[in-house]
Amino acid sequence: MSTTYFHRVQRETPTRFWINNPTIEQARLAIEAGAIGATTNPSYVSKLFESEQDMAVVVRTIDLLLPYEADDDIVAAKVQQMMVGRIADCFLPVYMESGGTRGFVTIQGDPYRETDAGHIIAEGFENHRVAKNICIKIPVTTWGIEAIEKMVEHNIPTMATEVMGLSQAISICEAYQKASRESGNEPPFWVTHITGILDDHFKRVVNEGGLSIDERLFTYAGLSIAKQQYALLNERNYPGIFIGGGARKLEDFTELVGGRVDITINWRGTADVLIAEDRPVVARIDESLSSEEIEVLKQQLPDYKRAIELDGMVEEEYFDYGGVELFRTSFQKGWDALLALIKERRNIR
DSSP, X not given: OOOSHHHHHHHHSSOEEEEESOOHHHHHHHHHTTOOEEEOOTTHHHHGGGSXXXXXXXXXXXXXXXXXXXXXXXXXXXXXXXXXHHHHHHHXXXXXXXXXXXXXXXXXXXXXXXXXXHHHHHHHHHHHTTOTTEEEEEESSHHHHHHHHHHHHTTOOEEEESOOSHHHHHHHHHHHHHHHHHHOOOOOEXXXXXXXXXXXXXXXXXXXXXXXXXXXXXXXXHHHHHHHHHHHHHHTTOSSEEEEEOOOSTHHHHTTTTSSOEEXXXXXXXIHHHHHHTOOOOOOTTOOOOHHHHHHHHHHOHHHHHHHSTTSOOGGGTTTSHHHHHHHHHHHHHHHHHHHHHHHHHHTO
16 A cells, blocks of 8 residues: 555545646656646646657647648647647546546646637637546636636536635636536536745735745745635535645645645655655644734735735736736746747748
8 A cells, every 4th residue: 555645645634636737757656646637737838848758749749730730829729738638648547437536637728818708718618628537727817707607508627727816716616606507517626726826926025015024924825815715615615626726835735734625736846855755644724824913914915915805806806916917927938938949840840
């Protein structure tokens, strides 16, 4: 019987582990370690550039597509589908053995088209055909909410991403409920909290403003919102599974252990470290900052207040919220790197 850290987490708690943006080798290692799914984002293909073996597959795929497609954006979308499809193949046995409850792999489309609900919807339908265990990942913005409602209507699994504020979580859970009532469908559904990226945004605000904040409060700011979101989903009996994302430190996994939650982390620097450390399994989901500490953060960081209050933002503000903007910018950089490679390969043909 396997006794690695993640296997013990799975045996002793309801917490489950997903792997983020993996290479083929990392996907296989993650499955051996107990991963039940994989997440990818629009920068996924650019992450594969770091692996010589996977980079060769990316280049070969581009070269095969170029003679048949003049639009580099379409080539990029197809390359992404094929690379994500490889990971979906790795997780397909997990999906089949679980009866379709585990083994999902997410795909998220062009980060430059996130204000076009029609495009997100069409992209979702197209990406859903990549594999039977594909889950469509869509940002919780005005346009993304509309697209997720359409996915529910067509009984397509979705992951609501770029969620950093409680108001976003409420909006998408209630949109799912409405679409589910009207369609009669209840497809698999995950609601993220992008903890580490939110902390990166807070760090940016602190540095730009020359602010001084206690290191402990700073370390647990995003996690305190994630834990409140998890509690809120349970209290209101909202649909879906909470999934932690955007991890930047080990605590972004370990602090959520004990909850009926899924958590997605990178292999290198997080999953491999936790396996190597082989630390004891400690349930931390119910431990958080005190109300006094949360009040200090609210006073010093207006964007923390916006994120942690139930009515901290209205739907029209989600797209431009600093943490969401930061995450989207990173996706655009990855997408640009893929487009640059496609252009380079086209020019040498």
